[in-house]
Amino acid sequence: MKKISVFFVTAILMIAFTACNGAKKTEAPAEQQPVKTDSVTNVAPAAAQDSVAAAAPATPAVNPADMLKSFQAYVKSYGEAYNNITKDPNKFTELSGQSQQKVAEMEQIKGQLNPAQLQAYQKAVELLIKINKGGK
Secondary structure (H helix, E strand, O other), rough: OOHHHHHHHHHHHHHHHHHHOOOOOOOOOOOOOOOOOOOOOHHHHHHHHHHHHHOOOOOOOOHHHHHHHHHHHHHHOOOOHHHHOOOOOHHHHHHOHHHHHHHHHHHHHHHHHHHHHHHHHHHEEEEEEHHHHHOO
8 A cells, every 4th residue: 555655646746846847748749631632722721720720739628627626526535435445445446546647637737727726726636645645
């Protein structure tokens, strides 16, 4: 159990360091639609759309406030699963596997949160770390 906790804490710290370091992930290229070559007018707008799509950052599909609420609900259910680990170890294992992904998603939108939301996020992360340390 301690090894798993150490792994999660290490992963969270690595994610936080990467986010603070300013390292940028390369995004996968968007699917390209076939371009008609019948006329010059069809080719130019398609090229312009591709350059605009490449220059514009991807917008989140979900509102940051909703993602924060979802993250807080996840941390709450993860804590409950930890408290009831003897009754349902599979649920705890499933939720612990999602921990890194959830934190990574929140780290991506962290800059869009207002100060109150940022404070709520920090509390949720501290609770998550506490759970990973064994609830001590």
